[in-house]
Amino acid sequence: MAAILALFCMSATPCQAIVFYGTSDSMHNTTAPTGIFQNSGWQYEGLYGAYLGTMIAPQYFITAQHFGTQGNTFTQSSIFNGGSDVTYNIDTAANSGMGYWDIAGTDLRIFKINESFSSYAPLYTGASEVGLTLVTNGRGGPRGADVLVSSVLHGWQNGAADGNARWGSNKVSSIYSSALGDLITANFSANGTAEEATLSSGDSGGGVFVNDGGIWKLAGVNYSIDGRFDTNNTVGNSSDFDAALFDRGGLYQGSDSFGWSFVPNLSQDNPASFYASRISSNSAAIMSIAVVPEPHSVFLVLLAALGYVTQRRRITPQL
Ligand SMILES: [Ca+2]
Ligand SMILES: [Ca+2]
Numbered sequence: 001m002a003a004i005l006a007l008f009c010m011s012a013t014p015c016q017a018i019v020f021y022g023t024s025d026s027m028h029n030t031t032a033p034t035g036i037f038q039n040s041g042w043q044y045e046g047l048y049g050a051y052l053g054t055m056i057a058p059q060y061f062i063t064a065q066h067f068g069t070q071g072n073t074f075t076q077s078s079i080f081n082g083g084s085d086v087t088y089n090i091d092t093a094a095n096s097g098m099g100y101w102d103i104a105g106t107d108l109r110i111f112k113i114n115e116s117f118s119s120y121a122p123l124y125t126g127a128s129e130v131g132l133t134l135v136t137n138g139r140g141g142p143r144g145a146d147v148l149v150s151s152v153l154h155g156w157q158n159g160a161a162d163g164n165a166r167w168g169s170n171k172v173s174s175i176y177s178s179a180l181g182d183l184i185t186a187n188f189s190a191n192g193t194a195e196e197a198t199l200s201s202g203d204s205g206g207g208v209f210v211n212d213g214g215i216w217k218l219a220g221v222n223y224s225i226d227g228r229f230d231t232n233n234t235v236g237n238s239s240d241f242d243a244a245l246f247d248r249g250g251l252y253q254g255s256d257s258f259g260w261s262f263v264p265n266l267s268q269d270n271p272a273s274f275y276a277s278r279i280s281s282n283s284a285a286i287m288s289i290a291v292v293p294e295p296h297s298v299f300l301v302l303l304a305a306l307g308y309v310t311q312r313r314r315i316t317p318q319l
Contacts, residue, residue: 018138018166018203019156019244021188021196026142026159029166029195031079033135037195040135040216041209042167044121046076046088052137052165053111054207054218055120059091060290063205064221064277065102065109074113079165088113101289106181107223107277110289120292124210124217125283129172129184132210133193136186136276137167138203138222147229147243147251149265155188155245155272161202168197172210172219175278182278184208184220187271190246198244199225199274208276220276227272229253233260245272 020028032042044055049070053063061074075087092099094112101110144159170186170193177183188198199222208220229248230240235256245251250265263270279286 018136018140018168018197019143019158019188019200020168021190021192021246024143024156026162026164028142029168030164032082033167037135037167037169040167040211041121041207041218042135042137043080043082044119044218045080045137045165045207046074047139047165048074048111048205050139050161050163050202051205052139052207052222053205054221055117056110056123056218056286057120057290057292058116059112059114060110060120061113061117062108062110062207062218062221062286062290064223065107066223067204069099074111076117088115088117090114103181103282103285106282108221108279108282108286110286112290121207121209121218122215123279123283123286124212124219125280126212127280129210129219129278129280130174132172132212132219133169134172134184134186134208134210134219135167135169135195135216136197136199136203136206136208136220136222136274137165138199138206139163139165140200140202140204142166142200143244147241147245149247149250154247154250155243158200158242158244161200163202165206166197167195169193169195170197170274173273176275178275180223180277182281183223183275184278185273185275187273188244188246189271190269198272200244201242219279221279222274223277224275225272226253226274228255230260233262243272248272 053061077085091112141159141161144157206222209216210219227242228240230252247269248263252260254260
């Protein structure tokens with residue numbers, strides 16, 4: 001059932017927010033993380049139109065495809081870099097005039113800038129995401145109205161996207177193979193991580209980072225959420241909604257167009273999940289576009305200047 005629901009989610013709810021289990025405060029986690037979440041990826045995020053993207057190489061950032069192009073700039077605002085806003089210009093002539101590269105069979109899209117970033121995220125290229133703590137970043141809405149089942153709180157409806165960037169945490173629960181490639185999933189748990197969060201409309205494109213032995217690496221790009229939900233399976237009465245649910249039990253999931261499935265209300269919670277396009281499955285394709293200099297690049301460039309090396313080497317993807 002989870003797979004079907006997830007498939008439905010892919011087709012019908014391309015995630016259009018960070019919602020916290022622990023608080024309704026819309027200003028929660030709108031500044032750089034500290035403590036155990038310090039340097040967990042926030043510093044690599046930037047504004048791309050109404051959404052986020054992540055810097056992955058000196059001249060490249062990655063984001064989602066499904067919200068379309070969002071103008072010709074990428075801004076590393078002061079909230080991310082701790083200094084002042086820096087706006088970069090996208091190379092609209094890149095990729096033979098396309099202006100971007102799509103990773104085939106996924107929701108991932110890469111843009112090139114004309115200038116250079118001063119820092120960029122390391123990519124997670126391993127296969128052991130499941131069980132790792134993650135941090136996700138997005139510009140969706142905060143909590144909306146309570147979702148009650150027989151007067152018991154099961155979660156919150158999605159609030160309107162406010163455009164504020166937030167970060168939250170969760171734990172990778174599985175890798176889901178979808179029509180749009182591998183997706184990292186994380187469920188919205190009542191007893192979850194310290195900053196347990198899920199997504200809502202507007203969070204798409206933001207980076208998902210995992211803690212790989214103490215170093216936070218980009219492992220995903222926010223894509224989607226489970227949904228929609230309803231208290232009834234009556235078509236056409238406009239009662240359906242998107243929500244962050246730590247328990248879907250007692251509600252219908254689906255849509256008026258594709259039908260509704262009732263989720264039994266059991267004693268154990270049945271949390272909804274969010275989905276992020278998986279970086280590791282696509283790291284070779286990503287690195288074939290977004291060339292990252294090797295650690296020795298300065299030395300190689302120096303050698304080239306001296307005539308010893310005529311071409312810069314390309315990095316070999318580490319799978
Ligand atoms: Ca969780
Ligand atoms: Ca309905």
